[in-house]
Amino acid sequence: MRVSETDEVDDTAVARFVAMGAYGEVMLRFQLLEMSYWSILAARKPPGMSLHQHIAKLTEWDRQTGERLIKARGLPDDLRDGAMTAVNTRNLLAHRFLRERAVFFSDPLASHEAAKVLVKVEVKVDEFEERLNAYMRELGIEELDESTIEALELAVPPDFATWSALFDQGD
Numbered sequence: 001m002r003v004s005e006t007d008e009v010d011d012t013a014v015a016r017f018v019a020m021g022a023y024g025e026v027m028l029r030f031q032l033l034e035m036s037y038w039s040i041l042a043a044r045k046p047p048g049m050s051l052h053q054h055i056a057k058l059t060e061w062d063r064q065t066g067e068r069l070i071k072a073r074g075l076p077d078d079l080r081d082g083a084m085t086a087v088n089t090r091n092l093l094a095h096r097f098l099r100e101r102a103v104f105f106s107d108p109l110a111s112h113e114a115a116k117v118l119v120k121v122e123v124k125v126d127e128f129e130e131r132l133n134a135y136m137r138e139l140g141i142e143e144l145d146e147s148t149i150e151a152l153e154l155a156v157p158p159d160f161a162t163w164s165a166l167f168d169q170g171d
Contacts, residue, residue, distance in 0.1 A: 011108045012105075012106055012107075012108055012111075014108075015105070015107075015108035015109075015111035015112055015115075016105040016106070016111050018111060018112070018115050019101075019105055019111040019112070019114040019115045019118070020102075020105075022114070022115040022118035022119060022122075023093070023097065023098065023114075023118055025118070025122065026093065026118050026121050026122050026125070027090070027093065027094070029122060029125045029129075030086065030089075030090040030093075030125070032129075033083075033086055033125065033128075033129060033132070036129070036132055036133070036136065037070060037083070039136065039141050040075075040136060040139065040141065042054075043139055043140070043141045044074075070083040070084060070087060075135070076135070078131075079131060079132060079135055082128045082131065082132075083128070083132070085124075085128075086125065086128055089121060089124075093121070097114075101114050
């Protein structure tokens with residue numbers, strides 16, 4: 001719903017925006033969990049693997065489902081079970097949540113209830129992520145600090161024109 005500067009924003013538009021924002025935040029958190037899984041796999045890279053081979057392996061991981069990444073990591077049982085719950089929850093949200101709930105977002109109460117459910121999911125993600133991060137520290141995998149992020153040029157915003165061109169292929 002677009003709103004101009006002269007339009008009044010009604011409660012329905014705000015409630016829908018909050019619910020959709022909560023959805024986006026939770027889905028981002030699941031993507032960040034996947035990056036943690038990759039970190040564990042990267043730390044287990046066989047010695048002697050060339051940079052070219054390593055990049056090829058990372059590219060291969062990008063095509064894997066979350067479930068296959070989890071199975072490849074060899075996590076302890078409790079973390080594996082938590083990771084599988086996270087994958088199943090993410091899949092439920094990706095494939096059914098909006099289809100089954102968004103049609104009701106014109107009702108501010110329904111939007112509010114959807115946002116509350118998503119906040120509960122995010123709390124569960126927080127709890128799992130704390131356990132996963134503790135395990136990663138045990139493996140010697142450290143979180144990236146600001147200087148490393150800058151050295152890897154990860155702090156530089158991406159060129160969105162180049163990125164969006166990926167979606168224009170074949171048109």
